[in-house]
Amino acid sequence: MKINTETKLIGLIGYPLGHSFSPLMQNAAFERYLLNKIYIPIEVSPENLETVVKGISKMNFDGFNVTIPYKIDIIKYLDEIDEYAKCIGAVNTVSIKNGVLKGYNTDGIGFLKSYKQNTGTKIEGKKVFVLGSGGASRAVSMTLALDKADKIYICNRTYEKALALSNDINEKVGECSVAVPFFHEDMKTAIDDSDILINTTNVGMFPNIDFSPIDKDLLNEKLTVCDVVYNPKKTKLLQEAEEIGCETVFGLSMLLYQGAEAFEIWTEKKAPVDLMLKILEDGLKEN
Template identity: 50%
Template sequence: MIQYPRVTTKLVILLGNPLGHSVSPPMHNRVFEKLRMDYCYMPVEVTSKNLKKVFSGLSEMNVAGFNVTIPHKINIIQYLDELDSLAATIGAVNTICVRDGKTKGYNTDGEGFILSLEETAQTKVKGKRVFLLGSGGAARAIAMTLAFHHAEKIYIHNRTTAKAEKLADEINRNIRVCAVVVESMENQRKAIQTCDILTNSTSLGMHPDEDVLPIDESLLTPDVIVADIVYNPLMTKLLKTAKDKGCTIVPGLGMLIYQGAAAFKLFTGVEPLVEEMSEVVHSLMASK
């Protein structure tokens, strides 16, 4: 067993505030230990006021990279040397690699969603029609990544229509995948009837509001795959309802695990042990 820290130990730093709830440190450190890698994943709580100073200082250490979470995913961009094309399109970063003193930002949130979806539902996003609930930060990452992966069409429904229209317009202009805003219940029904995948990318249904459904259950049909990014509770009301209606379901915890796995590979160049990551996360969630 490798003892931490050592002079040679490569650090991966999680930046955010607050971080007490994060499962990322034990998830990554389990794999580092299993693979006998001289790496250590550490959480560092930092305020927006001190972000530049802390990030600049840590970047000068023996750091392989950073994970970035709320509230710094957008503000951190101004301090980076380079941005991956997908992260630039999304306008937010959750992963930063440090190579030869240069920092490059990535966004693995959408990638994590797609990997989880494709693994759980045994399908491919390419050529699929997707109905997306929400247009916030998570929805933006998912929608842009779906477009990068050549989804055929993306329908977007959001309580604030202007936000949905802005997201759809950016997808249509920058990636040239057809994105359409859907408002009325009847138009939602018509859109979902043509879709392969329905995704809740809002916080509706999250603890303590477990009884909230983000969509009218009459709109769910057995031939649609239903995914939810909410993972507390593990089985949301949306997923329970969809399962009862015969839908294939994709729980939100997979996105958390796979975005971490994608980040792990960026940091190290090594294939992560996804099953180990999953075991750690499920164990931690079960104990909460």
């Protein structure tokens, strides 16, 4: 592809960004359709977030993704928010049309597609234990509630953050969420009552691959254990879950489907999912 004055940019805003495979996946998808677009990482320190977003709005950008730690903070710098993203309270995808920045959230949809594709089962009626209360957790947890999960336990090291998210779910969707203190016995009681456990934190992400967000003895063989961390493909949490007989769902699948949704927002074309998956898997092998 020739880069010229007509080339449209799409970025990834976060800090840090050394772990991201999104540029590989999205650029391959653009090339498949011969689109004159380039996806670039934009590592932004917190004090510069507003300045960078304002600059992007005046440049040749079609949009950008947002990752840790800005999925909530980004909202105050946008012109419009999609109703689904507004309900979630977090944004991971932004489109720019005629200078208007509109926020979306594809994380929740990405997780849901990943879960259903890998397990062949529905969320409806299930009890779910969610680790974390940041932007990814908001997207996943709110989507679980909208998809009629029976109960959603939210657990975070800072209990007040778990409580705030749990209350938000109950107010917006219905009484289905409970905040859980980050203490062994409280967590064990909730996990023993759950069908699914989801890690939405970045614990276990490369290069800190020897860490798990919870102790192995909190797991039990009846759980389906999911991790949003995709690098490494099999985190320590998932390794330990498999050792005791749990069904597991890798984070790479969620990355794929949330990225495919974002691609379709920017291009209004069907995402080449098979190609995007191959690129992600190849990238992990080389990492």
